[in-house]
Amino acid sequence: MKELSTIPVPVYVDFDDVLCETARGLIDVIDEHFGRSIEFEDIHSFDLALSFGLDEHELARLMEFAHTADILTAFAPVKGAVETLRDWAGRGARIWIVTGRPPLTEDASVEWLQRYGVPYERLIFVDKYGRFKADVHGAALTLDELSQLPFSLAIDDAPQMALYLSETMHVETVMLDRPWNRGIQLSGSVTRCFNWAEIALLLPSSGFMA
Ligand SMILES: [Mg+2]
Incomplete structure (x- = not known):
């Protein structure tokens, strides 16, 4: 021993x-599902709702997407x-x-x-x-x-x-x-x-x- x-x-x-690269992956999700374009360098807060300009419901939807296997396994x-x-x-x-x-x-x-x-x-x-x-x-x-x-x-x-x-x-x-x-x-x-x-x-x- x-x-x-x-x-x-x-x-x-x-x-x-x-x-x-989770944040970069989520930027793509937001672009595709919310029709909103965000630059990585503009993510100034750890608070995703604040950084991505999402309301409470949009954030909940984003988190649902973010926790699916298809999204999680695709991050670089x-x-x-x-x-x-x-x-x-x-x-x-x-x-x-x-x-x-x-x-x-x-x-x-x-x-x-x-x-x-x-x-x-x-x-x-x-x-x-x-x-x-x-x-x-x-x-x-x-x-x-x-x-x-x-x-x-x-x-x-x-x-x-x-x-x-x-x-x-x-x-x-x-x-x-x-x-x-x-x-x-x-x-x-x-x-x-x-x-x-x-x-x-x-x-x-x-x-x-x-
Ligand atoms: Mg982290």
Whole structure:
């Protein structure tokens, strides 16, 4: 049996807009189904209703589309993400994908991960924004439950998750630069990276086998 200290601490990797180009995919959905054209660089808020100029009903419709397997499996990978994770996994890192998608998207999410050959040990669903109803969305971890898990490094694009990871969970955190997080002041323990080539240079000290 291995000594506990030789087991690497997992790396937290967000799914949407970190591993796959979700916002760009949703722009196409909005164009097709709502007849509205939006530029990626104009998505200035993490609040989709605000960013896309949708009312409550339109947002609900968009989320219905967004959680269907056809849409979820069609998102393109973010450049460099899969290659970097394969490299890290090959060097002994443990990859845990931590998503704010509802658990009912599990099959489509796994299909996407398998299609692109993403190496991962766990796919964890977390109610990151306090929006889920268990009977509708399935059972997800709470933020409190997430905070009990150990991570050596975390990569997310959502400003409030980056703050939670760094300030509440004390995890070294990368915020992948996206138009909706550009106005956010980062605390000292959050690093803004502009692409996966930059993220690839980070070597979480305890995230790899010695
Ligand atoms: Mg995300």
